[in-house]
Amino acid sequence: MHVPDGFLDAPTSVATGVVAAAAVGVALVKARKELDDRTAPMAGLVAAFVFAVQMLNFPVGAGTSGHLMGGALAAVLVGPWTGLLCLSVVFIVQCLLFADGGITALGTNITLMGITTVAVGWLVFKGLQLVMPKRLSLTAIQAGIGAFVSVPVASLLFVLLYAAGGTADIPLDTLATAMVGVHVLIGIGEGIITFLAVGAILAVRPDLVYGARPILARRELEIRSTATKTTGASA
Template structure:
């Protein structure tokens, strides 16, 4: 999913850079409502896990590569705004230290994986949670389905950008088929990893899972004893 330098023309790269800066700015404000002294260390662990997962790249053809995104996993564990910051930090480090992606394409990568991937995944997660029972058991399946959808959506967003400002000597049809087809398969793997990881955290510390807060509140209300004499 990492877009290299020169794959998109300058106007498109500048536009996505502006979008990325605006998105990260909003995320910095939104993350204040998500993080506290308990959840801040979790954000660091999530960023480290996503960094390690994204370092495993494999070619999918047409000059592009595929890997796990981790956006939905981060959003469910630490919140969508904090997830954007986690993904942006990971992408910045990869770009500067490992030449994964390009400096001129950094805004594009943050837009695709940090904004589109996280945003689309969190929206699907919320929609699925609205349909499923408001229990802890429904959190992991909802996260898995959201992860499955988020990956091809981010790939579709990239193909749309390429249609507008593609500069590489690759036909749009070839690129679209490679990106969407392979990233749909990657989405299945992402769904499995996301579901298992969320389940593992829920089993030991459900209070640290941002996406489970409403379910925990519901369970607390159900377990709270009634006041007054019971006849």
């Protein structure tokens, strides 16, 4: 969904640029707390992995393709603020080195595919983690659902931006229907890729999945309290 130069007018592009810069600024501060000895080495590799998977366009219906955005994936693996920094690096490199996503649209692309997919993906993930049984095996599914939801939301936000500053006069209802329709399909791909990637790390080293830590901590507590009870009973 890389927005090229020219789709949105200058005021809208400046506005999204300000939003993106502010969010990245906050992330630079907030990411410090997420970056410990386990997430720090992962972060750069997660960025590189997201870049690689974004090259893999998969077909969605006739003559259309889509690719991973990666917000939910990065947020669950290394934390939402660090995840936003990872994705921002990806979009900046894609824009400057690969001419993918307009230079004046860089703020728009960071806002849509970075901030939005990280925020929606992470919030849906955390919400599901809160209401569902506290099982480690559910973490990858929750990440996949968060990823699935984040893509159509990002496409809807594009329509809102287009309503504010689109350079052509396109009926918004048809634009919304077309954008959300195709991005629900792309979202399914996003969900599957996120499920597989998070599931793979979870299978070998669950402690390296940032979003799985509350579940792991809880499990340790349960084991510890059971141990205490047993000791108490035998004494």
